[in-house]
Amino acid sequence: MIQAADLPDTIPIFPLPGALLLPRARLPLHIFEPRYLAMLDDTMKTPQRVIGMIQPLAGPGGNRLTSIGCAGRLTAFSETExxxxxxxxxxxxxxxxxxxVDGFTPYRRAEVSxxxxxxxxxxxxxxxRAFCRERFLSLLARFFEARELSSDWQSLKEAEEELLINSLSMLLPFEPEDKQALLEAPTLVTRRETLVTLMEYALRGGGEEVMQ
Structure with a gap:
């Protein structure tokens, strides 16, 4: 088990609206901007290979950031021609x-706790432990139908609770502030409850009555 003491106090940060990373989940990214190519090159030279994903706050300039992000370890990469x-x-x-943290890098860095x-x-x-897969997947099916989305339902039926809830939190098309609420949920139970609320709200907005 990794200890907090093993993690660096200062990390490169990647502000990306709507992108959500959660612990033990995987986030694929396409890196092409020169500043983030430099960030990646520098990250690969460090023992931890850590990058912090964080949401920028809406507003003039777009430089302000949310107070909580999630760090990921670079676990796979390939270079295009x-x-x-x-x-x-x-x-x-x-x-x-x-x-x-001010510095000479073209990308942003931050001191974190x-x-x-x-x-x-x-x-x-x-x-x-309160998760009801049948009820949850029924709601999810209606959400997918309303948004004209498709999925591998067999995989959803077999996925572990954390993998299912966290993957859907990362992948479903919610607004950045909703993604932030999913990130900040203190437990998997509260994240699932938040996810259900967001799907129900979206369905109500589409004119569908949601059964309680």
């Missing part, structure tokens, strides 16, 4: 932003 990268980050732990997120570092998947 024109010098771009396809990478995968595997979520390690959420972090709290303390302050941005890992305090309060010790469970994120566990290798053991979190459980949701």
């Amino acid at each position: 024109d010098g771009r990268y396809m990478i995968t980050l595997t979520g390690i732990s959420r972090f709290r932003l303390i302050r941005e 890992w305090e309060g997120f010790s469970h994120d570092l566990s290798r053991t998947a979190e459980e949701d």
Whole structure:
């Protein structure tokens, strides 16, 4: 099990609206901007290979950031012929932003705190004992139909609770502030409850009555 003390106090950060990374989940990214290519090159030279994903706040300039993000370890990458990268980050732990750090890098870096997120570092998947898969998948099916989305339903039926809830939290088309609420949910139970609320709200907005 990784300890918070093993993680760096200062990490490169990647502000990307709507992109959500959660502990023990995987996020594929396509890197092509020069500043983030430089970030990736520098990250691969470090022992931890950590990059922090964080949401920018809406507003003039777009430089302000949310207070909580999630760090991932670079676990896969490939380079295209024109010098771009396809990478995968595997979520390690959420972090709290303390302050941005000035420096000579073209990308942004921040001092962060890992305090309060010790469970994120566990290798053991979190459980949701109140989870009713049948009811949840019924709601999900209606949401997919309303949004004209498709999926591998057999995989959804067989996936572990944490993998299912976290993967859907990352992949479903919600607004950035909704993604942030899913990130900040303190437990898997509250994340599932938030996810259900977001899907029900979306269905109500589409004119469909939602059964309680």
